[in-house]
Amino acid sequence: MTKWWKDATVYQIYPRSFNDSNGDGIGDINGITEKLPYLKELGIDVIWLSPVYQSPNDDNGYDISDYEAIMDEFGTMNDYEQMLLEAKRLDLKIMMDLVVNHTSDEHQWFIESKKSKTNDKRAYYIWHDPKTNGEPPTQWAAAFGGSVWEYDETSEQYYLHLFSKKQPDLNWESDAMRQDVYRMMRNWLDKGVAGFRMDVINMISKDPTYPEGKKLKTGYTDGSPYYFNGPKVHAYLQEMRREALSGYDTITVGEMPNVSVDQAKLYTAEERKELDMVFHFDHVGLGDGELGKWTPKPWKLTDLKQIFSRWQEGLDEVGWNSLYWSNHDQPRALSRFGNDQETYRVKSGKMLATCLHMLKGTPYVFQGEEIGMTNVQFSSLDDYRDLESINAFHELTEKGLLTEEEMMEAIYKRGRDNARTPMQWSNQVNAGFTSGTPWIGVNPNYRTINVHDALAKKDSLFYYYQKLIKLRKTHEIIVEGRYHLLYQDREDIYVYKRVLNDQTLIVLTNFTDQTVTVDLPYQLMMSDCLITNEDEAIEKSDAGYQLKPYGAYVFLLN
Structure with a gap:
């Protein structure tokens, strides 16, 4: 089978928050179909749909009651099939979310x-x-x-139930259950979907002796060593490849908390016939404190570079990386890793995009990332919808581990609803997302951050993403070049090179609001500048090249 997904770019849609076509305040499948031309213009190749299956929505669709029916709020199977047809006409592929560690208790x-x-x-x-x-x-x-x-x-x-009590875990020891899952997967592939993003797929094999874990602050114990990357997980994924995926030209990515580079090599090595790539959590866990993301601390750029470098070098020539800043479970990338204040919002968004899209791997864009959407701060817990945030608020404040103010600050910084506010299409009421009452509040900054305005400005973040995506299609070095980190100890810049045959790609990014100097042993002034978020050529002084606040340049040396 071809490896078409290596130079592809994936766009994640969180359907509930993407586009509402019928005014009920909830995004739906017909709303997605309406916006497919927009995604085609952006240039992406694959759409990853968060779950659209029938669900009572205890965990926003990740609690599935019927794998082969569409959630009533999202539409019908006919709507879904029409979306598939329109996507195919536009040469866009659809990747489904596969949630088979658990079901709903109403399945x-x-x-x-x-x-x-x-x-x-x-x-x-x-x-x-x-x-x-x-x-x-x-x-x-x-x-x-x-x-x-x-x-x-x-x-x-x-x-x-490793998650909500309404999400009982499936028993992968059951042959009959696994065969039912594989049959379901084949049915979706036969409909024409291109593959699957597999939710917490490295949790499907548990230690059958169920040992006790280490004590936690909450009074419970940590069972994660006994259900992450369990004893039969590779056997199950190899069987899945044989029984459900063989014969189809698919894209597969496994969401894998607590996965190491060495484990990822096993999951993604081509000869092992398991998955194409994995989502690791190392970089999105940066700054986690004693209570995880609920006690966030400042993060260091040297740590981020070390993480990305470990994965770039570790999977080189062995597996394949997925590249992402954010998704439906993470805060907005701009607020987390960039600068979401208006002065630097667009520029730092371009810098972050440059840094990620020039790495080796398949890049993922989360809806709204391409227009620079940011975190939101709702005034009351009542305005939040995420089960994880609400439960954590009550558990941690009632046990006296955090004050209510500390917990709200943590939710502002790291809560999942930051990613789930409605897509900001225009400066009209409800950001053009719905004519009704949205299921969750719209970020008030939609009046200045929206698709309509982004499409009207030729120097917008949208067109910058469009150019990055095109570059991946036209320069093999971006897809296949080997990665080498430069200036690993600098806390202000992330500079790396990619090398393929006699070509070298130099990527310079400034993660600060200060002008910094980079003394590079390369003649960049005479090189091709493939992309930059600056208005002018890079400046050189006796001390070296000048990188302005949140500046980014990519040079191709032949």
């Missing part, structure tokens, strides 16, 4: 599984007897607060 499999210990779907989920004193099998903490175990009085057993 028919779980409804059957709960009926009795002898039900033929019982083994589709993970059931466990209580301890002799009636307590759950372990004190593991769930990702959304509380215990991972929920007691079922009917059968007098606990079921495992």
Whole structure:
């Protein structure tokens, strides 16, 4: 099969917040279809859709009650198929979100599984007897607060849920369950989807002995060593490749918290026939404190460079990298890694885009990133919708670990709803997202940050992304060149080179609001400048080249 995804760019759509076509305040599939020409103009190749399956929405669609039906709020299967046809006409591919670590507790499999210990779907989920004193099998903490175990009085057993209690974990030890998952995947591929982004896919294999974890501040224990990258995960993914993906020319990316470079080599090495690439979390965890992202600390550029370099060098010639700053689970990239104040918002957005898109790997753009959308600060917890943030607020404040003010500050900086405010299409009411009442508030800065204005300004962030995406298509060195970090100890600049045959690409980015000097051993003045966010050629003094605040240049040396 071809590796067409190597020079492709992926655009992630969070459907609930993208575009509402019927005025109910919720983004939908027909709304996506309306905006496909916009995405074609941007130049992307693949659209990754966050879940559009039937769901009671305990976790915004990541709790699926029917893998082969479309969520009523999003439309119908006919709407979905029309979107696929229009995408195909525009030569855009669709990548589905595959959520098979868990289902909703309203999925028919779980409804059957709960009926009795002898039900033929019982083994589709993970059931466990209580301890002799009636307590759950372990004190593991769930990702959304509380215990991972929920007691079922009917059968007098606990079921495992690593996330919400309405998201019971599937039991991948069950042959029948795995075959049902593979059949479902083939059905979507037969419809014409191009592949899958696989939600927390390195959590599907658990240590069957369920050891107790280390004690946490919350009183629960850390079970993560026993469900991340488990004993059979590679066997399951190789089987998935054989049973569900072989025969199709797909793109696959696995979301993998707690994955190392060495583990990623196993997941992505071509000869192992598992996945094409993984999403690691190393850079988005920068600055995590004692309570993770809820106690954020300042991050250092040297740490970011070290992380990116470790992954660039580690997977070179072995696997393949996915490149991203943000997604539906992360704060806005500009607010996290750039400068979201109006003076430098567009320029630092271009700098961040340059830094990422010139790396080796497949870049991912999250909706709104291409127009410079930023974090939001709602005045009340009542304005937030994210289950993780709301549960963490109550758990951490009630246990006295954080004050309400500290918790709100953390949500402003790192909460998932930062990424989920509606797409800002225009300066009209509700940012042009809906004619109704939006399901979550619109960021008030939509009056100055929106697609309409971005398309009207030739020097906008949108057109800069468009150019970066085109460069990947026209310069093989951007796709295949080897990566080498320069100035690893500098806290102000990120400079690296890419090398392919007799060509060298030099990427210079300034992560500060100060002018800095770079003493490079290269003659850049006579080189081709492929792209820059500056209005003029780079300046050279006796001390070296001058990089203005948030400046970015890419030079091709032949």
